[in-house]
Amino acid sequence: MQATTQPVFFKQGPKPFSLLLIYASLSLTLLVVDVRWQILQPVRETVSVALYPLQWLATAPISAAQQVGDYFVSQTALQRENRKLQDDKLLASSELMRLQALRQENTQLRALLSTRAAHQGKGTLTEVLYNDRDPFTAKLVVDRGESSGVRLGQVVIDPQGVVGQVTRLQPLTAEVTLISNKGHTVPVQVVRNGVRAVLYGLGPENPLEVHWMPLNADIRSDDVLVTSGIDGTYPPGLPVARVKRVDRNAGSAFARISCEPAADIDKHRFLLILDERRDQPARPVEQAAKPARRGAHKEPA
Amino acid sequence: MPVSSQLLKPVKRSFIVFTFIVALTLALIPWGPMVRAFLPDFVALTLLYWCMNQPRHVGVGWAFWLAMLLDIADGNVFGQHGLAYCATSWFVLGRHRQLGMFPLWQQALYVAPLLLANQLIMLLVRMATGSGFPGWSYFVGTLSGALLWPLLSQLLQAPQRVDKPAEIQS
Numbered sequence: 328m329q330a331t332t333q334p335v336f337f338k339q340g341p342k343p344f345s346l347l348l349i350y351a352s353l354s355l356t357l358l359v360v361d362v363r364w365q366i367l368q369p370v371r372e373t374v375s376v377a378l379y380p381l382q383w384l385a386t387a388p389i390s391a392a393q394q395v396g397d398y399f400v401s402q403t404a405l406q407r408e409n410r411k412l413q414d415d416k417l418l419a420s421s422e423l424m425r426l427q428a429l430r431q432e433n434t435q436l437r438a439l440l441s442t443r444a445a446h447q448g449k450g451t452l453t454e455v456l457y458n459d460r461d462p463f464t465a466k467l468v469v470d471r472g473e474s475s476g477v478r479l480g481q482v483v484i485d486p487q488g489v490v491g492q493v494t495r496l497q498p499l500t501a502e503v504t505l506i507s508n509k510g511h512t513v514p515v516q517v518v519r520n521g522v523r524a525v526l527y528g529l530g531p532e533n534p535l536e537v538h539w540m541p542l543n544a545d546i547r548s549d550d551v552l553v554t555s556g557i558d559g560t561y562p563p564g565l566p567v568a569r570v571k572r573v574d575r576n577a578g579s580a581f582a583r584i585s586c587e588p589a590a591d592i593d594k595h596r597f598l599l600i601l602d603e604r605r606d607q608p609a610r611p612v613e614q615a616a617k618p619a620r621r622g623a624h625k626e627p628a
Numbered sequence: 629m630p631v632s633s634q635l636l637k638p639v640k641r642s643f644i645v646f647t648f649i650v651a652l653t654l655a656l657i658p659w660g661p662m663v664r665a666f667l668p669d670f671v672a673l674t675l676l677y678w679c680m681n682q683p684r685h686v687g688v689g690w691a692f693w694l695a696m697l698l699d700i701a702d703g704n705v706f707g708q709h710g711l712a713y714c715a716t717s718w719f720v721l722g723r724h725r726q727l728g729m730f731p732l733w734q735q736a737l738y739v740a741p742l743l744l745a746n747q748l749i750m751l752l753v754r755m756a757t758g759s760g761f762p763g764w765s766y767f768v769g770t771l772s773g774a775l776l777w778p779l780l781s782q783l784l785q786a787p788q789r790v791d792k793p794a795e796i797q798s
Contacts, residue, residue: 343683343687343688343718343721343722344718344722346687346688346689346714346718347688347714347715347718349688350688350689350691350692350710350714351710351711351714351715353692353707353710354692354695354706354707354710354711354714355707355711356707357706357707357710358705358706358707358708358710358711358753358757360706361705361706361707362705362757367706371700371706374696374697374700375700375701378652378656378697378700378701381649381652381653381656381701382656382701384653384656385653385654385655385656385657385658386656386657386658389657389658
């Protein structure tokens with residue numbers, strides 16, 4: 328009524344209270360309709376499409392930030408994982424290498440076992456502790472000594488052949504002089520024809536040589552030399568070396584015969600100390616001679 | 629400082645729409661549950677501000693349609709926000725001349741119960757339609773909204789201010 332008398336300038340549309348009544352009743356109606364009949368779903372869906380840009384605007388920075396965060400998180404995680412995998416790989420490869428070493432060791436041990444069986448089970452399995460510190464000598468220290476029953480002069484072999492000889496004893500360790508040690512001699516025999524010879528070591532890194540053989544001696548390259556057993560230290564028949572080269576120089580009186588050891592003398596970790604005591608005849612002559620000489624000595628006194 | 633003591637430029641309708649869009653966007657940001665409990669109802673605050681300061685532009689109709697949008701965006705029952713916003717905006721519209729003279733902190737004191745009423749109406753609607761009580765943290769937003777009122781008023785009024793007050797005085 329008042330609105331009709333008001334000038335147009337002051338016209339503000341319907342009064343707020345009437346608007347409130349209208350919209351509040353509309354709200355209530357919608358509320359009841361929505362709750363009771365759930366028929367407003369299409370409206371909701373349509374309007375929510377219109378709201379989608381706003382929703383995108385609201386969520387885009389956050390999701391972008393999350394994605395960036397994800398990117399960096401996954402970057403660090405990837406790096407960490409990569410590092411861990413590499414560590415694992417390193418570990419695994421070291422394990423693998425150890426496995427290969429163990430496999431080799433195992434085959435060698437089995438070979439030694441069969442060697443020992445071939446020697447009627449006599450022998451002491453031993454492990455190389457270290458090479459002798461002296462670079463001029465070819466010696467090894469093994470982990471069996473006097474307490475294990477090792478004696479001086481025992482022969483040390485590996486599955487392929489003679490390695491050396493026990494030359495020094497300690498309670499728990501023993502020193503093995505290799506056949507390549509300078510001045511070490513092994514009495515040998517050519518398998519092919521039985522020619523006897525003496526094999527000299529010339530020091531580490533040098534080949535073995537057979538000395539004092541005449542130029543016409545029947546030794547060829549690829550001949551296999553085995554111990555002859557003449558000295559009583561080396562049991563007969565153990566492979567020692569293979570002839571590599573024979574130089575027959577007319578200028579010298581003897582042939583120069585180079586050999587390489589049959590055994591891998593500087594490679595293995597496990598060796599076999601042979602326990603083959605060969606009863607040598609005693610030296611009765613000296614024992615008999617000494618009292619006689621003493622007696623002869625006494626006679627003039 | 630009372631708002632009415634300043635000489636202000638007329639507001640642009642597009643700015644009002646823009647502020648509502650911003651408020652809606654803020655409401656739509658997926659805050660975590662902890663943050664959401666402390667956040668005020670941005671749309672209600674903006675609505676109350678415009679109802680108080682531009683009653684000829686913004687009224688109960690705006691309140692209703694904004695509330696519809698919020699209901700749809702939140703997936704609530706229709707009319708939950710509508711009832712609350714219509715009631716409070718009507719209340720502010722009836723007293724906008726009086727409220728406009730209050731300093732901002734006093735306005736905030738006035739707005740706080742209105743925001744609380746909003747929450748209460750919505751709570752009643754939800755509980756009437758079978759929802760459970762969401763816990764007392766539901767009302768924390770009222771407090772933060774009242775605290776935010778002076779800042780929001782200054783911010784929304786900024787485009788209307790005259791750049792050089794000295795010129796006006798002369």
